[in-house]
Amino acid sequence: MKKLKTHNIQKILIILVVMLLSGCSITNQRLNMLNETSQTERDSSNQIEKTVIKALDTKDRNLIKSLFSKRALKYAADIDEGIDYMFQIYEGQFKKKYLITMPRIWSWMPVRKA
Numbered sequence: 001m002k003k004l005k006t007h008n009i010q011k012i013l014i015i016l017v018v019m020l021l022s023g024c025s026i027t028n029q030r031l032n033m034l035n036e037t038s039q040t041e042r043d044s045s046n047q048i049e050k051t052v053i054k055a056l057d058t059k060d061r062n063l064i065k066s067l068f069s070k071r072a073l074k075y076a077a078d079i080d081e082g083i084d085y086m087f088q089i090y091e092g093q094f095k096k097k098y099l100i101t102m103p104r105i106w107s108w109m110p111v112r113k114a
Contacts, residue, residue, distance in 0.1 A: 048067060051063060051066075051067060052064065052067070056086065056087070056090045057093055059087055061080070061083050064083050064086070065079065065083075
């Protein structure tokens with residue numbers, strides 16, 4: 001009976017050691033997955049940014065609308081007014097971008113023409 005208890009304790013200890021040693025690799029796998037997702041999101045954001053800047057520079061209403069789903073356009077009754085407003089406040093050609101960083105907020109701002 002005593003041998004059986006000792007054997008069970010050994011099994012439990014082995015399981016605990018395996019769990020403790022594999023914890024870091026699981027964490028690293030999760031971090032790698034998050035980094036890959038973040039890169040994909042950055043690439044997607046960069047593509048959307050380029051499309052919006054091109055649309056503003058050329059005043060292409062349809063290019064801006066192409067960024068939205070059909071469903072979003074269906075429910076956005078004032079999308080045309082919003083696009084007109086964007087065209088009104090945009091000051092000329094986009095020349096350069098500066099990265100403005102704040103805690104967990106990233107934004108790009110165009111440089112005004114001189």
